[in-house]
Amino acid sequence: MPLDPLAVKFLEASSALQPPIWQLPAAEARARRVLPPPGPEVHEVMDMEAAGPDGPIPVRIYWPSDEADLPALVWYHGGGWTIGSIEGADATCRRL
Structure with missing residues (x-):
């Protein structure tokens, strides 16, 4: 099933505005991460x-x-030992 054309435009526009996360310095990558909502x-x-x-x-x-x-x-969280955190994995662990 293809993506909605508006979603494609959004993804293209947002990726043109910033480099991929793996190309950012670690401090900037950490600052850009978004934590999920709290778990149960x-x-x-x-x-x-x-x-x-x-x-x-x-x-x-x-x-x-x-x-x-x-x-x-x-559970060993991802993040390449750089951008992950115990808080970032909390909601997932609570759901498990």
Whole structure:
């Protein structure tokens, strides 16, 4: 199914106004990112830090309910270790 002609024009115009995100300096790419709307409420959220080779790494643990036997999922967000953040992945993790 092809895109609506107005959508094509919008995409062409907006890509002509700015370079692709991978061509931007990291600070500018971070400033341009848009965070998704908040995710749903969950039973509990805990922020921690794990030791990393270059300093602490933020870790966020979600509990959807107070059940004792729940499966686990480890989510490594994207961003090329440059523009991603724990806040940027929060809504997705809450939905999982």
